[in-house]
Amino acid sequence: MRHLFLFMCMILPFYAAAQLIRGTVTDQESHLPVQGANIVSASGTTITDAAGRFTARARFPDTLRISYIGYKKMVMPLASDPGTELRIRITRGTITLDEIFVAGTRNYRKDSLSYRTQFKKEFSYQPPKLTDAVGPARSGGRGASLITINPVALYSYLTRKSARDARLKRRLLDDEANRFIDHWFTTGKVEQVTALSGDSLTLFMNRYRPTSEMVRKLNEYEMIDYIKRSAVTFRSGK
Incomplete structure (x- = not known):
């Protein structure tokens, strides 16, 4: 019980300092929501839902890293709590897949x-x-x-x-x-x-x-x- 108490004392300041931020990720050209985009902060990782929305924890100053296959990775520094829902638009980019070797590939x-x-x-x-x-x-x-x-x-x-x-x-x-x-x-x-x-x-x-x-x-x-x-x-x- 004592160890559990000490552990809680250690992690509570961390969660107290972390704040919830919300946002929406959309396509830069079509303005359609992007589902399944990865949102990474210093406090963890989450993904966007079908409407492109996400909720993440952040400790300011923090940095959000947004990525989704087929799109350019985006880095968004956050000096303080934005106070409102973030509107993030990501741009399509070149897709690079790891090389796959297939013996006897046919035309x-x-x-x-x-x-x-x-x-x-x-x-x-x-x-x-x-x-x-x-x-x-x-x-x-x-x-x-x-x-x-x-x-x-x-x-x-x-x-x-x-x-x-x-x-x-x-x-x-x-x-x-x-x-x-x-x-x-x-x-x-x-x-x-x-x-x-x-x-x-x-x-x-x-x-x-x-x-x-x-x-x-x-x-x-x-x-x-x-x-x-x-x-x-x-x-x-x-």
Whole structure:
């Protein structure tokens, strides 16, 4: 009990001297809130919420260090209690990731072109129409109208071959889409941005795997921002 009393006597002055400061972090250009930004002071570390807000302890004079991946780090000296909520705007900057060595890295664009060439017939497949099998012919005289029949096209139209070819094309397109996603949403990139590993990394990769349409709309900065925001949600258990 005596040791606990002495310990409390030691830390109470520290907490008494520290004061709570509040603020909001937004993007310099869009003015949108930045979620998950790190706020570091001499008294500890906190992160911004979905609205970009934060509450931190500071001992004046103190220095706030604000950082978020994809943005330039910001240092804000605080000589005294600002008295009002801080309005902090951070600027986008160059993203630098640690080097990742991957043995046997393939050229995605070259592989994609090769894949398209290899299955050119399947990718260009169009299901047969009835007009491909049956069409008008020259008049047979006396006002009679004749038609021509393409036996091969008619057979394809009437059998399941066309459905089978359509399913094959769909599978090839799905496979190509997955290759495209894997090229941009890599395990190495996610691991470095989130610091996840093992089963947690596998679960995150499966749960937050983007669609090919989403990947096409995002640039590199936006993809990393998506991973970062998803990691905040993932760690919160939502």
